[in-house]
Amino acid sequence: MNRSIVLARYPDGEIVEGDFALREGARPQVVEGTFVTRNRYFSMDAGFRQWMNADSGDNYLPGMPLDEAVQSIVLGEVIESRHPDFPEGAIVSARTAWEEYSLLDGSDLCSILEVDPRVPLHEYMSTLGPTGMTAWFGLQDIGRPQQGDVLLVSAAGGAVGTVVGQLGRIAGCHCIGLTSSEAKARWLRDEVGYHIAISRERYPDLPAALAEFAPQGIDIMFDNVGGTVLDAALGNLREGARIVLCGAIAQYEAEQPQPVYNTWELITKRANAQGFMFSDYAAQFPAAISELGRYLQQGSLKSFNQVYDGLEAAPRAFCDMMHGRSRGKCLVRLAAD
Amino acid sequence: MNRSIVLARYPDGEIVEGDFALREGARPQVVEGTFVTRNRYFSMDAGFRQWMNADSGDNYLPGMPLDEAVQSIVLGEVIESRHPDFPEGAIVSARTAWEEYSLLDGSDLCSILEVDPRVPLHEYMSTLGPTGMTAWFGLQDIGRPQQGDVLLVSAAGGAVGTVVGQLGRIAGCHCIGLTSSEAKARWLRDEVGYHIAISRERYPDLPAALAEFAPQGIDIMFDNVGGTVLDAALGNLREGARIVLCGAIAQYEAEQPQPVYNTWELITKRANAQGFMFSDYAAQFPAAISELGRYLQQGSLKSFNQVYDGLEAAPRAFCDMMHGRSRGKCLVRLAAD
Secondary structure, eight states: OEEEEEEOSOOSSSOOGGGEEEEEEOOOOOOTTOEEEEEEEEEOOGGGGGGGSSSOOSSSSOOOOTTSBOEEEEEEEEEEEOOTTSOTTOEEEEEEESBSEEEEOSOSSOEEOOOOTTSOGGGGGTTTSHHHHHHHHIIIIIIOOOTTOEEEESSTTBHHHHHHHHHHHHTTOEEEEEESOHHHHHHIIIIIOOSEEEETTTOOOHHHHHHHHOTTOEEEEEESSOHHHHHHHHTTEEEEEEEEEOOOHHHHTOSSOOOBOTTHHHHHTTOEEEEOOGGGGGGGHHHHHHHHHHHHHHTSSOOOEEEEESGGGHHHHHHHHHTTOSOBEEEEEOOOO | OEEEEEEOSOOSSSOOGGGEEEEEEOOOOOOTTOEEEEEEEEEOOGGGGGGGSSSOOSSSSOOOOTTSBOEEEEEEEEEEEOOTTSOTTOEEEEEEESBSEEEEOSOSSOEEOOOOTTSOGGGGGTTTSHHHHHHHHIIIIIIOOOTTOEEEESSTTBHHHHHHHHHHHHTTOEEEEEESOHHHHHHIIIIIOOSEEEETTTOOOHHHHHHHHOTTOEEEEEESSOHHHHHHHHTTEEEEEEEEEOOOHHHHTOSSOOOBOTTHHHHHTTOEEEEOOGGGGGGGHHHHHHHHHHHHHHTSSOOOEEEEESGGGHHHHHHHHHTTOSOBEEEEEOOOO
């Protein structure tokens, strides 16, 4: 048997658990050039939400087909192989689907993980996985943090945001996080280590809040939200600012694209806005994993993970992650044998 | 006597000649650390329009004061000096004002021009001046053109646009220019050398026109316009595109900032948008002037200049330039003795 979670219908705006359904099928059969993984963790990533729409925008990935297992970054163990590069026992990360067993051929961001037995396995789907890579390369390569820089992070309590804030602090930045609720803002300050956390609940007028908390302007905006949040940041840049365009969660469930009015500010502030995907940096993953692993061991970096147990929990986990009900990295753990 | 053109009132939307007035005053007196120029050319630059508003946006330069000479990039000859670095006879470029004589202290983008006597003097306010520097550094440093790249230029018939299109062609790009009228589009193709020119007159639906003429997407967008034009380009990017944010003429006379909906495309296309000012590259001007001068001499680059004669012509020249009634670089030439 191979149980999976499929997209049962296209969401109408905010995605709900009922948009998904559990299916049972046959375990995949290995053929020459392929291998089968038993999956251990699913990574919940807002970026996949866009492709759950009937019209995904047609310009990055096509929309996910209905009644097929939901696409996702997955960690699994190779249990059967007829592929020379992926032997049995290897732990791999791949873009595959919410299913117990996957048939893979080594494409689609598939790579073998060099697992350190002292490190909990789920970290390779979190701080040492796509989330950590996104935070690391976005901040280091595009943000280029300098001592004393004001770093603004949107969706600061999310998977990437919790890592970026800590890395910014290590780099000597003044870290300001944006989040939905006061409870999360407190957590960002007390546990994650943001210097300042601004909640939508307490500060509905974001431009005014930024003028108050970043009066000298923003040097680095690490944006996971887009729309009005990006716009407010663009309205308060310091000269030479860097905008790390990582995600646009405000957009994935919106009926219309969100307008941004302050692109002109990029000119007057000689600012840079760069879009990226973590996978652009695949060749440099080992160095980043080693660096992030060292911070984790030293304790200068904490990993915030919210783990949901069991395949059946994936729809709830995904909806919680999308709608601000989870903190840090949201993961689904499949039952170990 | 020192005649000047002042801003008599703040424009109401589209600027008109009546917003300016002629004034007569006393010639400035040189004091220690200053020098006086007799001005020869005024450069008409859309970028200054923003500071002719009562509320300039308050985030780059404050609005120009009423009843003072209009700020502008000016070329003049030093006729009296008590400044060791600016001797009598030197030809200087500076950000000063629409006036016959200026009192300067060497600040405000002021520099001595190494004038080649074989080159017409006005070229130092055009292809070998701020216009050429803007085109050169925007395209080379931010656009980074590669053989075969699709280069889209907005306000292609303007000062910077005519230079960028030609430099793009030299670099082996497929050059597409955007302009207002069919007459200008023909001129862009026949005289300036754009491969394709798209006029708003013939193609009011710009996204559809871009889909037709750049079906593979745009590699470089050199934007002088902003707003809906920038938005249409963002909607049709190729992966790894570079957006050179040079100007936002659509915005300078608009009541409201213009919305841009497609910033999300910067993420999916891993694209870069960089704002800049030519003055950021001041240290590299001599090398660029030498390169552009060589192209001019070879004839591979043509300089398109529209010269208006006399101080009194400055308001008309500026309004023509703002509203698409001039072609190429718009200059005002003051009477030589």
